[in-house]
Amino acid sequence: MKQHIIVNSQTIDVLAVMMLMATVLHISTSRLTTCVWAYAIRSFILACASGLIAYYSGIYHIFITTGITLVIKVVIIPGFLFYIIKKVGIKKEVESYLSFTLSLLCSCGVILIAYYATEPIIRFESTFMRHCLPVSIAITLVGFFTMITRKKAITQILGLLAMEDGLFFAALSTSYGMPLIVELGVFFDILVSVIIMGIYVYRIKETFETTDTGFLRELRE
């Protein structure tokens, strides 16, 4: 029962909003490298928030997950994505089925939906971070939205990572993270899945000579 812990919730709120802004930056930019930078920045803010929560709540295992976040999400995954972008030699930048302004508008709508949808749940909440749940859902949904609308394989990976970030933050803000062993397993899975997807981006580029997933249309009835 950690309900009595008082965390300086305003700082956490500010960090949460900054994470949301980094996600919106990811939606609105047309340069692939900027997208990866946006991911790295969001992960860094996530690590800061998780470190603060660990400090205030005094739960030691959140420090460990913070450390792993810093290593995996801020250093290894963005580094790997930059490596893949360079190796594949992507020239055309981000392509979308929707125009950038329209996708910005849509993501605003998605954020509103997230606030509206979580309202009945957080009404019962006594936890300290009432604003964090809607923000984390919003990040998850915006990530989902990028996966649907973007054509390039790498942007789809980034959308998936955004979803995972959102859920990580949701777990952190609603229940101080999951048990340590589960968190470790989740980190491992995310890392391996990004590596496998990266390998496939490379292979698809080799055989199809593009990373545009719109060309993957052979298998159907």
Add this chain to the structure above:
Amino acid sequence: MLISILLVIPLITAIACVFIKKHNISKYISVAGSFTLLLYNIYLSYNIYLNHSLKELNGFFYVDALSLLTAQIVSVVGFAAALYSIGYMDAELHEAEFPEKRLRWYYFLFHIFIFTMLAVCVTNNLGIMWVAIEATTLSTTFLVGFYNKKPHQEAAWKYIIICTVGITLALFGVILTYHSSKDVIGEIGHALNWTDLLAVADRFEPHTMKLAFLFIIIGYGTKAGLAPMHTWLPDAHSQAPSPISALFSGVLLNCSLYGIIRFHIISSKCLGPNYSCTLLMAFGLISVIVSIPFILVQRDYKRLFAFSSIEHIGFIALGLGFGGMYSIYGAELHTFNHAVAKSLLFFCGGNLFLKYKTREMESIKGIIRTMPVTGVILIIAVFAITGIPPFNIFVSEFIVLADAFSSGSAFVLIFTSLLIVFLVLIFIGYINNIFKMIFSEPTDNIVRGEVNKFTIAAMCFLLVFVLIISFYVPPIMREILSQISDIIRNT
């Protein structure tokens, strides 16, 4: 130690396989490993049969009748697939479809895949179960794209993207379950343990639990192939090598369904059975409906079998959703029956592919004359999978439908009547498609005779199970199934 050894066996086999470059040696190691696993699993089953359930490492591992059945399916189909792989991969290697050194990765990933599925069955921690289900996706992506040509890469990319997104949604379900339990259990190391959660599930926060189950059924349902989240399934099943398709259809779908069932039990205790049963019924019926048109007009036999898997998973979900004692009994029996019969079908499909080098049904003719053994087994497997008496799937479908009809609820009656009509339609689609391939004049340029004796051995092994269940459900299996029925109904 009992349960840990179960996980260690496939790991050792996997590591042994990766270091051996010669296929002549590694294939026997792979088969020996999976045979040991099969024997050990029988020994473990006997132990659990005596004690009802088994806990290990402070409750980190937990095995009861439900996990036992799923693990048993993994080891039976796993052994058959390992045996089949020898013959299939020998033939493919002979055709020089891929370099020999790639095969050691095939066997490595094959056994890692078995390991992750066993981990899903034996873990007690719902978070670790999530990790293991995600790990099944990761270990099989390279198997789907094994031949590494255009369609295989497309299938592999769709598979990893759709399944990972689905499973990420399931993670949210796990988080919400954890959150709704926290006020009751508090934050301790084993807080996500299924047994501990179940003990206090009636005091969970119901709103959060409702949302959690919804995310779980969407998330794990993606992996289980429930419609409308099934879109990856026909592609991945048709592009993977046949032994892997058999494992996908027979076992992987059951493992994800197993994840849904564990949450279904918790949610039933928290919210009453109606909520989760209705969801299971709805998704089940949609899956059966969605598969029909594709089965009727299908031209590729592996895709035909894949769509039929969607239908059967839908049927199992319906059986669980009806919620009566015998319908759950029937649904779980159906899980086993479908696993053996569908793997058998995929093995037949693999033999056809080795012989004719095509997956188009139109260009395959006269199987019964060219490959008599495969032809006969294919006829039995098709009759079994479409639910023709006296074969095993008829038995389990009959149990489920009879229980549904006797339940007396009008809602369930409508569902069941619709279901029977759909089953007839699916039968027509199957017979129409497959029998043209079996009974027609063979084309002249095909060499007669079976491809390989290992593939036939694997098929006969599974055929034994199909035939036994057709006429007689052994008492030990009956006991395990009724224990499962009690676990799911939580009585």
